[in-house]
Amino acid sequence: MNDKKIYRAFENRYRGPRELIKSRLRIYLPFVEQLKSIYIECKAVDLGCGRGEWLELMTENGFEAHGVDLDEEMLTDCNERELSVSNEDAITYLQHLHAESLVLVSGFHIVEHLSFDTVQTLVIESFRVLKPGGLLILETPNVENLIVGTTNFYLDPTHQRPIPPLLLSFLPEYCRFARTKILRLQESPELANSNEVRLLDVITGASPDYAVVAQKNALPEYLSLFDAAFAKEYGLTLDALAMRYETKIEQRFSDMESQLQSIYASRSWRITAPLRAAFDMLLLAKAILLNIPRTAKNVIKKLLDSILAPIIIFSLAHPTLKAWILAWMRRYPQLESWLHKFAETRGIIAHSTTSQIYSEEDYMPSTEPSRLTQSTCHIYADLKAAIERHKKGDQ
């Protein structure tokens, strides 16, 4: 009982006022009106009729409409408006009807609450109970809209899983309906026509709902009455939006480019060229001035490496020269030690750092504790103990 109350409150908050809903439902009128041209008696059933907006609309348009819903609270609204409703399960209701007894079966935002098997049964039963040329309308959220598909669909905790348009439109075809039509619905009318598509629009602007309208086979002259309605294009796809956005951006860029070109070509630009050059040089001079200490260091370092180092190497290789230089350097011990250090750091004097005693390939026993022999472990323990004792002894 509580769930139902919550659902009603939820619906009240998020579903929208009655008139708004009804106005949206009018989009189906071009389809259903033609039914009256074929049949005198037009019985229609709305599965999951909710607050009965569709029933109202149908009754206003000359249909004998009946609705079923499992939610008693919802049905109170219908009863208040004296609409024909009953509190029962949609599938069971359909199954009790005689074959070919209705012209119209509809279900607005019900299939996303049902398991796929149930939806399939629904379509099959609908086919049975519809008269030739009869229509099945199923409306459900359109997850091509990225916001719907990722977020809004899941706002309703009773939604099962999204049904993409291609899947829902395949079902009736599979169940031997003659033709189906996908109508994308409820997009923003401004967006539908404008070229000013923003990035957010691409993400959120595709039609948030869609419906599948399926028609049972009939004589061609009857079917042709519905051709116009079936031929029309409905709604806003994600692809279309993305394309429009891209085109807009491209256009912007090419506009900017041509603007830039005209600036470069203009006389004022050409005239001011020398001025700009002078300004650039000023910036460069500024940069250099700021960097002089660092660059000077680099320059000196490079000089040393490229000139002094080879000189030292050459001298060392020639004993007479070396002896002469060394003799001369003895007079300037500070210079001598500096040169010595210089030579060491540049690797000229063989002051080798660590020598590798075992090359990569030589055998080196593992120092992993698990790979040590017993003797090694004993020795290691004794060593550690002796060192500890010695440390303590010192203190």
Next chain:
Amino acid sequence: MRIVIDLQGAQTPYSRNRGVGRYTIELVKAMVLNPMGHEIVLALNGAFPDTIEAIRTEFNDILPQKNIKVWQQFFDTTANNLKNMWRKKAGEILREEFLNSLDGDIIFSTNLQEGFFFPACASVKILPTNSLICTTLHDIVPLLNPKMYLRDSMTRNWYEEKIDFVKRSDIVLTVSRSSRDEICKLLKIPLEKIHITYDAIDPAKFRQKNIKIDDKERLLAKMKISGPFVMYAGGHDLHKNLDTLYSAFSKMPKDVSCRYQLVMVGAGIKLEEKFNRNKLEKMGINNNVVFTGHVDDDDLVMLYNLCDLFVFPSIHEGFGIPPLEAMACGAAVIASNTSSLPEVVGYQDALFDPYDDVDMAKKMEHALTDSKFRGFLKEHGIQQAKKFSWDNSAKSLLTLFEMMVKKDGSVQSISTTSDPIQNIIRHVASLSPDLVFDDKDLIKLSISIAETFCTRKNHSRRLFVDVSDVIKKDHLTGIQRVVRAICSELIKNPQTIDVELVYTSPGDHEFCRANALIDKILGRSKSCAIDEIIEFCSGDILLFLDLHPSVAISHRKKIQFLRNKGILVYHVVYDILPALRPEFFWSELCFEFSDWLSAISNSDGAICISRAVADELAGWLKANGQKRLRPFNIGYFHLGADVENSVPTRGLPDDAPQVFAQLAARPSFLMVGTVEPRKGQKQTLSGFEKLWAQDVDANLVIIGKEGWNVKQLVETLRHHPERSKRLFWLEGISDEYLEKVYAVSTCLIAASEGEGFGLPLFEAAQQKLPISARDIPVFREVAGDHAYYFRGKEPNDIARVVREWLALFKSDQHPKSDDMPWLTWKQSTQQLLRVILQEQWHIEWINRKAIQ
């Protein structure tokens, strides 16, 4: 008297190719060749693994291998890195305690100046010792030129420590009198304490030679020498004084100098060539001077023989080997009158003042123009060279040692029963706390100590048998059956040597005790929770009994380490068919096998399972073997033929009686073995087809599962028209069935083109089934006269043999197998042990030069 000699001077890359290295090896070799009744033990540092095999080879024929001991040092002690200070001290302690533990009367170190660039350790008396310490100080050139050699504090400190060690030694050796005088003066060591062991030369190499005209022309052309020449050979350091030589040469009278060339021999001098040419040009002698660069020993000896005069103008030498070499070759030698050269040359008139180029020029001119003088120089040189020999130096050194030891009286002030390991621990623990070390250093030190000293209780040698493959999975292959049989014998029965079963794996270099297998053999429940890691001691033997190629290949360095340490490593070789007949095996196996053969040829030897395989292995090594130093021993033993005590399989299929009846109906020839190309079933089948076509009434029974690469043959067998009539193929039959088949068969055909041993022959002999075998060496070896042999790879050959044999059979003259000798596994194992322990080798393979 026992003399322990530290041979690091021949190990470090710094010394081993120079005078010090030569001194070390030649002097010690001379001592070993003529030890005057004393025992000599050599000590090597394990931190230079590549040098140990070469040294062991050098002494292989003259010193028992067990007299060469190696201590291990798995950490870096190089002194020119301040981070190594603690490690350096620890290494010194380890070395000294190790040398002490060898109980020598004398510990002789051929060069203390090691360890600055490489991880050698050399110290004197940082631990108390019972031995007399003798060290050689070759020269003190750094002390005489401290500004050039001892400028920075690190080098200076290190060198001063070494000098301090020299002063602490009981005996100081040097190589010349002048060097001794210098040492006495500068180091303030009393003259009596310093003794001289002269450097020398190898008289077999450096001697007078009769040189044929052709060789002379060829050599002179190669060296670009056009006529008579004056020669110098040696280094190019400053003190070699070459500039004065050039100057002296130019100052000779023109009519003399224009007739001669000045030939400078030495790699270092060659580097100077361009630099010197300008100078020589200015002196006007550029066209007379030839730089030869490095010259190999044979050419060097010839040059010494051919030169007209040899000049050695060096200002300072410790000894001066080149003039000695020249004199030995009969050259006329003149040299400086400074440092050691007067001693070496030994003739006053042959000397000049190296600082005076005019004096040098005069002497050169005199020698070149006065033929009598030159002749006298040559004569004198030959006699003088005889005075220097390694043998003489060795003798005088040993005599000196004898005298010192007698004088010393070997005061046993330190208990020799103390544990070396505990000593090391004590001393390392009391190292200064300023020296930084971390836990890893301690672990590496512990490993080094454990690998250096044998901690086994009774120091007995052990035989370790590697069974790495059998451990993993029981494939029930022939090889694994051999391994299990031999292991069973070794473990169940006490042997003359302790035996351990061990295993390892390619990724892990340690060997572990195979407790599970030992338990299984002894039939007891699990005795140990973990398989402890094996500790090897010098003198042990490691035998790879199992065939596990990846282990042998991956453990090359570990095996080299073990061999360096003094452990003998052998492999059992079952056959080398993948190398000899690769067509019988798939290619990956052949590649791995040839890698395995190369790997095992680095060990000490191989024991094959038949003489035939031993000969094949020797042949393969001769053709493909890589360079190795010590000889590779090849032996062989025979496998046992008694069936394992396992429960034989039972089971006879329903059609068995029928089969037996058919087999008994006519002569049945048996082939036992996997159906494989090399077993020869294809040839035999074709042969029998010919026989059947000629209405010879005989059965062919093939027993064995399908093997590799025989799809076509198998198809033929399965759909053969004679199948179940006169051709039988019995796959996967039980032992019981097999026994019954033997009982009704007439002859075993062993047509295999290659076998390691030939166990099927023994099986047949035990069933008293006659044998007809292919004439290959291994079958001859095991069957001897107890089989009928055939040759040829054509079907006709088989057909002919069968017909011949049937003829013999009719008259009961066929060779019988009843008395064919076979061994039990007990006997086989004993044979294997005899080969290994008593060194009963069949072939020794030596290959000092690389084959390629």
